[in-house]
Amino acid sequence: MFQPKSLIAYFIVLLADLLLIILGEDQYRHITKPLLTVLLAIYVLYSKVKLPSSFLVFLLLALFFSSLGDDLLLFNGFFLQGLGSFLLAHIMYTTFFLKIRYSNPPVPFCKYPFILLNAAVEIAFIMFLLPYLGGYTIPVILYAIALFFTLQSALHAFHFQYQPAGWYCLAGAILFILSDSLIAVGKFYHPFPGINVLIMLTYGLGQCGLVVGGINYFKRITD
Numbered sequence: 001m002f003q004p005k006s007l008i009a010y011f012i013v014l015l016a017d018l019l020l021i022i023l024g025e026d027q028y029r030h031i032t033k034p035l036l037t038v039l040l041a042i043y044v045l046y047s048k049v050k051l052p053s054s055f056l057v058f059l060l061l062a063l064f065f066s067s068l069g070d071d072l073l074l075f076n077g078f079f080l081q082g083l084g085s086f087l088l089a090h091i092m093y094t095t096f097f098l099k100i101r102y103s104n105p106p107v108p109f110c111k112y113p114f115i116l117l118n119a120a121v122e123i124a125f126i127m128f129l130l131p132y133l134g135g136y137t138i139p140v141i142l143y144a145i146a147l148f149f150t151l152q153s154a155l156h157a158f159h160f161q162y163q164p165a166g167w168y169c170l171a172g173a174i175l176f177i178l179s180d181s182l183i184a185v186g187k188f189y190h191p192f193p194g195i196n197v198l199i200m201l202t203y204g205l206g207q208c209g210l211v212v213g214g215i216n217y218f219k220r221i222t223d
Contacts, residue, residue: 010039014204021196030074037067040211049219062092090146097153122148132188147177165217172209179203
């Protein structure tokens with residue numbers, strides 16, 4: 001499923017970025033961190049699977065805004081701009097998954113408990129952070145809503161019983177949310193040892209899961 005030769009460069013750069021975090025060489029991360037989503041875009045464009053252009057554009061826009069957000073968050077004083085860029089990335093991912101959902105009618109399966117669980121976890125986390133957010137309260141709540149819809153759209157897009165690519169997308173969305181949650185904990189509450197490595201590891205694996213799952217869903221339906 002993963003076409004490993006096409007993704008080797010991605011995991012090498014991800015490993016390099018993690019090592020730079022450990023070594024404290026953040027100046028070089030202006031190359032490695034944004035390069036990750038560029039490599040995923042190359043994977044999408046040169047995959048043997050040809051996505052319909054109406055799907056392709058949203059996947060590429062999600063990666064573009066993610067790459068822009070990656071770079072902005074590396075600069076001090078650009079947190080809100082980076083957050084806004086990632087907000088747009090999540091809107092693009094949500095649109096991508098909704099387009100799959102409406103071209104892939106679901107089998108009977110009650111997903112409402114998962115909707116309620118997702119909402120409960122998001123609300124509990126926001127309530128936990130609320131006393132520490134200060135002037136960031138509204139932007140963070142808006143971003144949390146975008147995360148909610150990214151996960152929900154991935155959950156509703158696939159027949160998980162016989163479309164295994166959906167599991168990669170779902171895992172990718174969960175890892176992306178975990179990464180963003182760790183960023184929020186580190187910025188607004190209290191960082192802990194190794195948090196930056198965990199943020200980058202979950203983010204890198206999350207982006208990869210979203211993209212590889214999306215590509216391989218189309219591989220399955222075009223085989």
